[in-house]
Amino acid sequence: MALAYMRVGLHIRRSLQRSEQVRAVEFNLNVFSEQEALTNFRFLVSDMGRLSALLSLNVDMTRCRYNVTRIECLAIILRRLASPCRWTDLELFFGRSASALSKSFCRGVEELLAQWGHLLTTWRAGLMTERAPVYAHSITGKGAPLHGCVCFIDGTAIRIARPGGGLQRACYSGHKRCHAIKFQSICTPDGPLFHLYGPVEGRRHDMFLYHESGIDAHLQATLLIDDTQYCIYGDSAYIIRAWLQRGNGAWTDGDAGQQEYDGTMNRL
Secondary structure, eight states, X not given: OHHHHHHHHHHHHHHHHHHHHHHHOOOOXXXXXXXXXXXXXXXXXXXXXXXXXXXXXXOOOGGGTOOOOHHHHHHHHHHHHHSOOOGGGGHHHHTSOHHHHHHHHHHHHHHHHHHHTHHHHSOOHHHHHHHHHHHHHHHHHTTOSSTTEEEEEEEEEEEOOOOOTTOTTTTEETTTTEEEEEEEEEEOTTXXXXXXXXXXXXXXXXXXXXXXXXXXXXXXXXXXXXXXXXXXXEOTTSOOBTTEEEOOOOTTTSOHHHHHHHHHHHHO
């Protein structure tokens, strides 16, 4: 009993020391150099203030008794998304407890999705009409054998714990051999997600997401620009249309030309 008492006392002292160390840290964005800011947040310090204002990020944390500024909330979101990390690893980085960081992150993301989520889930025809020639020129300039390609489409499976409530079979992906949920994303060569659809059950095929998202009609209506037919590119799981091209899936039984075509496009 004496040993157990001493061990408990040691854990309590370490916990108190950790709490004191966290409280002693005061987060100040201006102490980061440009390279440190790019590494930790993927943005320059001078840009983060402008970004938080343009995003109108106003998170009310008074009910949680946390006084988190708009800049700090954006910094927490960007740091969490920049690289995999645990909240306990960031306590001494921001000077806040793991629970405060978690709640700030979740509230901030919910606020951003409520205001700007439609930019991810809606196909922006006007923006694509404006930028399609630039996208196609950029992809062709990287050595793409497919001319007129402006975007890349793919389905992404995100692993989850085995669910209950009768969802175990629905979420099991036989292809990935795990339980997952799936998203469909369309990416442009300048980096952002141009369109996002999901989530759906992990057992679904990529073509199921393609049809359910209704993106086929948008592509057909918007990728014929000034008598030039542009297209997006996906792997061999997709069908072939004028506005949707795919790989040959020729890694084993295709000829050298097909393999070279697939390899070049897949690297892009």
